[in-house]
Amino acid sequence: MPDERLIVVGGGLAGLMTTIKIAELGVPADLFSVVPVKRSHSVCAQGGINAAVNWKGEGDTPQEHFDDTIYGGDFLANQPPVQAMCEAGPGIVFLLDRMGVMFNRTQEGLLDFRRFGGTKHHRTAFAGATTGQQLLYALDEQVRRFEAAGLVRKFETWEFLSIVKDGQGHCRGITALNQRSMEIHAFPAGAVMLATGGPGMVFGKSTNSMVNTGTAAGAAYQQGAYYANGEFIQVHPTAIPGEDKLRLISESVRGEGGRVWTYRNGKPWYFLEDMYPAYGNLVPRDIATRAIFKVVFEMGLGVNGEPMVFLDVTHIDAKLLDRKLGGVLEIYEKFMGADPRKVPMKIFPGMHYSMGGLWVDYDHMTNIPGLFAAGEVDYQYHGANRLGANSLLSCLYSGQLAGPTMVHYARGHTADGATAAALEHERQRQEDAFAKLRKMDGKENVYVLAKELGEWMTANVTVIRDNDKLRATDNKLRELKERWSNVGLHDRTAWANQELSFIKQMWNMLELARVIALGALRRDESRGAHYKPAFPERNDAKWLKTTKAQWSSDGPELSYEDVDTSLIKPRPRKYDVDKTAA
Amino acid sequence: METRSIRLRVKRQDSPQGTPYWHEFEVPYKPQHNVISVLMEVRRNPMTRDGTPTTPVVWEASCLEEVCGSCTMLVNGHVRQACTALVDKLEQPIVLEPMTKFPVIRDLMVDRSRMFEALKRVRAWIPIDGTYNLGPGPRVAPETQEFGYALSRCMTCGCCVEACPQYNDHSNFIGAAAIGQAVLFNLHPTGAMNKGERLDALMGDGGIADCGNAQNCVQVCPKEIPLTTAIGEIGRQTTIKALKDLLWR
Numbered sequence: 007m008p009d010e011r012l013i014v015v016g017g018g019l020a021g022l023m024t025t026i027k028i029a030e031l032g033v034p035a036d037l038f039s040v041v042p043v044k045r046s047h048s049v050c051a052q053g054g055i056n057a058a059v060n061w062k063g064e065g066d067t068p069q070e071h072f073d074d075t076i077y078g079g080d081f082l083a084n085q086p087p088v089q090a091m092c093e094a095g096p097g098i099v100f101l102l103d104r105m106g107v108m109f110n111r112t113q114e115g116l117l118d119f120r121r122f123g124g125t126k127h128h129r130t131a132f133a134g135a136t137t138g139q140q141l142l143y144a145l146d147e148q149v150r151r152f153e154a155a156g157l158v159r160k161f162e163t164w165e166f167l168s169i170v171k172d173g174q175g176h177c178r179g180i181t182a183l184n185q186r187s188m189e190i191h192a193f194p195a196g197a198v199m200l201a202t203g204g205p206g207m208v209f210g211k212s213t214n215s216m217v218n219t220g221t222a223a224g225a226a227y228q229q230g231a232y233y234a235n236g237e238f239i240q241v242h243p244t245a246i247p248g249e250d251k252l253r254l255i256s257e258s259v260r261g262e263g264g265r266v267w268t269y270r271n272g273k274p275w276y277f278l279e280d281m282y283p284a285y286g287n288l289v290p291r292d293i294a295t296r297a298i299f300k301v302v303f304e305m306g307l308g309v310n311g312e313p314m315v316f317l318d319v320t321h322i323d324a325k326l327l328d329r330k331l332g333g334v335l336e337i338y339e340k341f342m343g344a345d346p347r348k349v350p351m352k353i354f355p356g357m358h359y360s361m362g363g364l365w366v367d368y369d370h371m372t373n374i375p376g377l378f379a380a381g382e383v384d385y386q387y388h389g390a391n392r393l394g395a396n397s398l399l400s401c402l403y404s405g406q407l408a409g410p411t412m413v414h415y416a417r418g419h420t421a422d423g424a425t426a427a428a429l430e431h432e433r434q435r436q437e438d439a440f441a442k443l444r445k446m447d448g449k450e451n452v453y454v455l456a457k458e459l460g461e462w463m464t465a466n467v468t469v470i471r472d473n474d475k476l477r478a479t480d481n482k483l484r485e486l487k488e489r490w491s492n493v494g495l496h497d498r499t500a501w502a503n504q505e506l507s508f509i510k511q512m513w514n515m516l517e518l519a520r521v522i523a524l525g526a527l528r529r530d531e532s533r534g535a536h537y538k539p540a541f542p543e544r545n546d547a548k549w550l551k552t553t554k555a556q557w558s559s560d561g562p563e564l565s566y567e568d569v570d571t572s573l574i575k576p577r578p579r580k581y582d583v584d585k586t587a588a
Numbered sequence: 589m590e591t592r593s594i595r596l597r598v599k600r601q602d603s604p605q606g607t608p609y610w611h612e613f614e615v616p617y618k619p620q621h622n623v624i625s626v627l628m629e630v631r632r633n634p635m636t637r638d639g640t641p642t643t644p645v646v647w648e649a650s651c652l653e654e655v656c657g658s659c660t661m662l663v664n665g666h667v668r669q670a671c672t673a674l675v676d677k678l679e680q681p682i683v684l685e686p687m688t689k690f691p692v693i694r695d696l697m698v699d700r701s702r703m704f705e706a707l708k709r710v711r712a713w714i715p716i717d718g719t720y721n722l723g724p725g726p727r728v729a730p731e732t733q734e735f736g737y738a739l740s741r742c743m744t745c746g747c748c749v750e751a752c753p754q755y756n757d758h759s760n761f762i763g764a765a766a767i768g769q770a771v772l773f774n775l776h777p778t779g780a781m782n783k784g785e786r787l788d789a790l791m792g793d794g795g796i797a798d799c800g801n802a803q804n805c806v807q808v809c810p811k812e813i814p815l816t817t818a819i820g821e822i823g824r825q826t827t828i829k830a831l832k833d834l835l836w837r
Contacts (some may be wrong), residue, residue, distance in 0.1 A: 097721040116727060248622070
């Protein structure tokens with residue numbers, strides 16, 4: 007019996023790696039993406055990818071990488087998968103090297119490594135300051151090779167709408183919308199991978215790309231997939247605010263010696279170095295972000311009284327900056343019109359990453375048999391706070407693991423005669439839903455609703471969380487859902503209708519927003535990126551648990567699952583002093 | 589105090605077959621606007637300058653940091669990414685048009701698949717044995733890496749071919765972007781093993797011989813990729829290969 011095709015949704019690092027792994031086993035794959043895959047959000051990753059190769063002779067080991075990651079994530083991640091990822095790190099970086107990634111080199115022609123937050127080791131391989139772009143291109147090229155060989159079919163500018171479940175509740179394919187013709191088709195598959203990235207657009211302005219709406223995860227959640235640890239949202243300490251988005255200034259800037267400061271009593275105050283002498287500017291992101299909030303809002307020490315502090319590289323040799331950080335300094339220069347080699351950059355924290363995502367088992371399968379998730383859209387590796395340069399690694403590791411497990415699953419679960427009917431039934435359900443959307447003629451503008459959503463989520467569900475404000479936010483979300491029903495569609499054409507697509511996406515964003523806000527409301531402790539001044543301590547007795555949200559028509563039903571801490575015993579997390587041994 | 593505003597003229601087209609038409613929009617002035625954030629303002633209130641309700645403008649955008657290549661369009665007649673087109677530095681009304689070298693899908697959105705197909709033609713990849721762990725790759729001198737990295741930042745945005753007089757719908761010219769990628773992969777120690785295949789592709793129809801040496805490509809490249817150096821390099825490599833092919837035939 008020939009293998010059924012497998013489907014991968016999402017053409018970022020996780021999706022491309024999954025596709026390569028499937029195709030390498032000789033199994034044909036269909037790759038769906040809302041953008042040409044080379045334009046996926048992975049391009050935005052700047053600083054690098056972690057692999058404990060110990061090429062600087064500092065005694066680094068994958069075990070130490072594992073401990074840094076668990077400690078950095080405040081012990082919320084299940085430990086066995088994280089250990090396996092850290093052990094796989096060197097092999098993954100070597101593979102990328104063989105694919106031709108133009109990593110920076112040492113004088114001996116070896117891969118160079120730099121420092122990143124939350125570790126004392128030079129562990130991060132990098133290609134200038136556009137590492138994500140370089141990695142994505144390398145994988146894009148390998149997928150193009152399989153495409154040219156006929157094993158991979160690309161469906162670019164197709165938008166995932168829903169999964170197709172058979173009578174037993176197994177995933178048997180997807181429905182998708184052609185973003186040009188606006189036609190809806192159902193596609194069968196032996197197994198489906200969602201590698202659709204994070205939900206940054208739920209926060210309006212973030213460091214994420216415009217395509218990171220979280221709509222696919224939101225749709226799968228409404229079809230019964232659990233969404234885990236949604237409340238854990240990373241706010242990156244160093245971004246530059248803009249009218250359209252917040253632009254990331256990579257942590258690698260600090261890894262190469264950049265210093266964060268503001269004026270106090272008329273003199274520069276390097277507050278991270280002062281508050282956290284052991285790690286200084288390289289504390290993890292949640293710590294640095296809260297320190298900036300404290301300095302700006304509690305102490306009133308923002309630059310010129312505005313919400314911003316300095317990130318300074320002016321003391322570093324300009325040639326070294328160009329070689330190691332060129333791409334990111336160029337972004338600052340182009341958008342802010344000032345040369346960071348000469349004047350300190352002005353930065354402020356911005357929403358950046360979701361540690362939470364679709365719940366998956368150690369094989370990356372969701373609770374829906376046949377539906378897998380990998381990359382930022384899963385919840386597996388980063389606990390309550392992700393360390394810098396671990397996201398590229400987790401994307402590639404999860405894709406590398408999941409491709410073969412999908413093939414294995416599909417071989418054991420071949421489709422039966424009822425599949426065709428299930429596909430057609432789901433296609434019709436989506437057709438009907440879109441027919442309704444096309445008739446929407448209310449007074450609300452969907453893009454205005456999206457802006458309000460982002461403003462509320464950013465104000466109340468990011469760095470500092472307060473239960474009253476979280477409750478008010480959930481009320482607002484319910485109000486937005488009601489107003490969504492009163493949206494008017496301005497564009498009634500049947501061709502390349504972005505507004506129609508976005509109305510659908512907006513509903514899924516609102517569903518996910520409730521998961522994030524209510525997860526935060528319920529969790530009365532502070533852990534990693536989740537910080538409640540009313541509950542300032544981590545509470546392992548009560549909250550060393552994974553949040554699992556299950557969709558219901560009355561809103562998310564939250565349940566809690568024990569975290570596997572079998573390898574490293576939880577201990578207090580501090581960065582003012584050196585990390586104690588595991 | 590005067591109320592300032594931002595004026596926009598957008599060339600629109602409803603479908604690939606549709607006839608283009610122009611709409612003017614006006615939004616209140618704010619500092620720090622770029623072309624993208626102005627288009628976002630417009631879609632929150634899709635109405636032309638004379639108050640007629642219309643459809644939101646369709647355009648492509650994703651990263652908004654000039655690394656994904658999506659939002660390329662003509663801004664005041666110059667091809668560039670809309671995200672880095674800062675309103676304070678632009679003359680008004682700001683005129684937006686779709687690129688002219690690709691089929692228009694709708695409004696400012698075009699179909700650049702020809703560029704991705706070109707990457708197949710030059711076999712722009714390293715044919716690795718497999719993804720299993722075979723140890724580190726070959727050593728690369730820092731100088732080689734620096735040149736390779738400059739080439740590898742190409743985001744297939746289309747600026748170089750938009751500006752190229754030789755690239756259009758009645759020529760098969762592959763364009764500077766793909767030529768740059770051929771140089772990149774020929775430069776890599778493993779990629780060099782398949783140098784011949786890439787050069788064969790560039791010695792054929794629509795290859796390097798079609799370059800008219802206008803040198804517009806290198807001037808419009810937002811990533812300052814040394815495209816004319818790359819074209820010169822491929823010229824050199826193909827000449828050597830042609831000679832060798834003659835000798836060894």
